[in-house]
Amino acid sequence: MSVDLKFLRKQLRHQRRAVSSFQHKQSQQQVLSQLLRIKAFQQAKKIGIYLNAFGEIHTQHIIEYCFKLGKEVYLPMICSMNQQLHWVQISQKQYRNNQFSYHPLGMKEPMAQRGLHVSVLDFLIMPLLACDIYGTRIGMGGGFYDKTLASAPNKPYRLGLAHDFQLIQQRLPREVWDQPLDALLTPSKYLHFKR
Template sequence: MSLNLSDRQDIRTHVRHLRRALSDEQQQLAAVQAAEHALSFAPLERAKNIALFLSVDGELNTRPLIAKLWQRKQRVYLPVLHPFSPGNLLFIRYDENTELKKNRLRIPEPPLDIRHLLPLSELDVLLVPLVAFDAQGQRLGMGGGFYDRTLQNWQHHGFLPVGLAHDCQQVEKIPTAAWDIPLPALITPSKIWQW
């Protein structure tokens, strides 16, 4: 294969193809295995407020994990596109009764209700989607920069960002850009990575 995997866009295309090629059974098993790792990961066990994402485009399915977090009475938040700060995310409470609607990127999100908004300083763990990752903790997102902006000052805000991905999303090396923020931890169906 003559893929130039030193190019970020080539990596995105290649890994998204691998991810989408997983069968329903593989996706289901991966979701359950990753949820088990996440639920036993100490920072997540202790967390009160956890932000994560709803899966699209072959991403690891987060619904089994969300259901377990609700059972454990932990509060779950989902990202919402900021209405007047382009490229930024807000995090809104998500429970069994929340009605989701698709945003302009075709991703389901809860209604923007200021009463359910969580400031980043009150977030404990942020589970981050990604297209690809490497063994150094570098992540490659979809290219919109939404999570890069959210992760910029994560230590200052006091939350722990944790990547969530399929094992097949690991690549040898991600060419980094100045704005890239490496992840301190990442969970796949087979293991928990920490850097």
């Protein structure tokens, strides 16, 4: 039986928006404690990560912990020319002072400056709407992460962050342009995939 992606996206967007602030706090802490045990994260120096905006797993604790560990933190910025994500390093001061601009799609991004190619990152923490047990990631529909990662087949390590309800047991359709994950982290599970 095939998955109705349009319906699934709508359902999961609704579920994500319904997550309470208490649940978000709990999930963020559970995800962080598991992340710190992942060897690829421990060894990584340059971390790409998102700023939550649409009910995704919150990333504040992870970002602060990256600074505490002396890791470099990079945020995505959408390049209007090719619809790919470019990565901009931010400082702890910039992060704490909330020095970001709003993209028309509704999320915050670093103030306009030249970003770097995704291949400079060692470890990439990605948001998603759904992921199956084979590492197929379904995003919001813009294809930004897929377009970006298509030009970097080997690096960085790709970790999806999700609420438990976003892990789908049924196989999701994977198009040729879809970029699979190396691993998925939810508050209760860590799944590693063969890419």
